[in-house]
Amino acid sequence: MPKRFTTIKDIAKTLGISVATVSRAMRDTYDVSAETRKMVLDMASKMNYRPNFNATGLVKSDTHKIAVIIPSITNFYFSTVITGIQEYALEKGYQVILYLTNDSVHWETKIVRELSLSSIDGVLACITSQTDDFKHFEELIEADLPVVFFDRVAGSIGTSTVVQDDYAGACSATEHLIERGYTRIAHITGPIGLSLTKNRLQGYLDTLYKHGLSPSGIVHSGFSDEEAKNDMEKLFSTKNAPDAIFAVNDRKGIGAILWLRKRGIKVGDEVGVIGFTNDPTSKIISPSLSTVAEPAYEIGQKSCEVLIKHIQKNTFPIQEITLPTELIIRESTARGGK
């Protein structure tokens, strides 16, 4: 591996000046004349010089790298968040190192524990659906490394967070179902410990109570459409089956539609379904799925913005940012011609 790139020294030598001057010229700082700067810059591009980030990272404390730790990227929400992160980071000159936990606590702790603290400036994280112990993240914070959580946040530890308004979104979804005349509204949702699960559940409950209704079944399981089918099985095996389903996300909403369709139950007219996310698939399935749109891209951008502010200013105060959602009405909650 005899990789050998042109360094600042090479430029200095061929130009007959000192490395310090080249270094200064490269960063267009004061203390260097316009002519020498031009000379250096020309020679640099001529020799195809690229800065060695290891060296700069070693001498300065900032490395311009951020770690993104996320359960997976094979769904619309996460991949869109990452896109937002990546674009903002690139614009600000930061590199994104991607870590996938595969929604496993074991991998998450392993990844966090093995992070080279000194070669990243900060961490952007979305925890596993089972993470209930945040010790590994606390270690990062103790080491003075900025951490920002998005979507699934670690409530107890004092870091900045960026989330969609899960509570309000759930309220508007439930409100919409009630408005359309559904009365026996059930909720199929995710793991019980997650903040977003709790908030959506609370929004659902509060809205029901506000209208003098009570829940017609609440089932916790995973986030996949397959698990939604099991949830539906449970709900519809009781004698007082629901006439509407509020799903914690679109994947489960889609699972619910598929299950209903298979049973010959008319989605919308007989049983209404609403999801959460605004996954592109929700437009494509038939009947199309009403949902609460999450600002995934903006969450990515915003959380990256907050992280970089923490990195650049140690005194930047903790932020708890909540971005608005938007109710999107489609066919799966259409009833009586509406």
Add this chain to the structure above:
Amino acid sequence: MPKRFTTIKDIAKTLGISVATVSRAMRDTYDVSAETRKMVLDMASKMNYRPNFNATGLVKSDTHKIAVIIPSITNFYFSTVITGIQEYALEKGYQVILYLTNDSVHWETKIVRELSLSSIDGVLACITSQTDDFKHFEELIEADLPVVFFDRVAGSIGTSTVVQDDYAGACSATEHLIERGYTRIAHITGPIGLSLTKNRLQGYLDTLYKHGLSPSGIVHSGFSDEEAKNDMEKLFSTKNAPDAIFAVNDRKGIGAILWLRKRGIKVGDEVGVIGFTNDPTSKIISPSLSTVAEPAYEIGQKSCEVLIKHIQKNTFPIQEITLPTELIIRESTARGGK
């Protein structure tokens, strides 16, 4: 930013031994007694030591970082490939730096040109749908940096490539349509310059000719379902409209189904549709979309494996790997009760 982590020096000092010994003990090399190694390791974990990758990267030439350059990640194929890459890389101790080109040549060149060659060991790339000039990638290769292309490959330059068998996949898709009795088969596809577009087109054409058929329309455009609708408009405005559509990917296949459904044309019975990818949405749309499954995850794993081999052995020969596809038959090509 007074970040300060425990270093090898700190360990050496508190233990009263030299840094060299600590360094050796840390890498469990020879030349160090079992007792001192244990002593060092214990102290390291006690002091929460994490290696400084900038320093190691500086002294050794390998940085254990690879750059992944990809148009986007908000679709099933790409996000699955990335997952494969990431998991393989993590297992081998490599970090993945993610770059999204947003399918723009301008961003791609900018990203490649600004890559810090000395702080990565290799590049894994999937080119833009418009990239026709590979000079920026050639510069990397000249600098002796291993580059592996996947999915969308730069044909002209001599690097390893990992792709699915686009030609054979297209053949089997077309073969399937013919077998089902469709005779006026059209192809809606992507940008004309891309290798995968060419190969799928060729497989389609060869199979038609083999059966004495000729193409009933070939439309090139982008890869989205919206663009598919325009393609369909063109195809069905001619007097001899096709009775089957081979779409270059599932998104366009789905666009075709949506278009047909809207027109009241029965998908399957009247007009067959087959896609390429096996996006999860293809199962969910109704009628469900027949398709050619791509081994996206394996492509990610394999391309990462090849890249790492190139990194670790400079003499590792150029590989051109083609992974098999699989025909998946669903409702969109069902005809007459089949």
Add this chain to the structure above:
DNA sequence: TCTATTTTCGATAACGTTCTCGCTACTATT
């Protein structure tokens, strides 16, 4: 017991960059 070999460790130079200091040469001030 003395030499020869091995084992274990320490000193020191590198890697490529930035930073601090100091030196020179020039300009401005009086």
Add this chain to the structure above:
DNA sequence: AATAGTAGCGAGAACGTTATCGAAAATAGA
């Protein structure tokens, strides 16, 4: 014309780690 100030640059240390070389201590062989 003498001094003060400033612009521009160079020398050298530092960042945290690994690699090379050699020295000391322990062991083996005679």
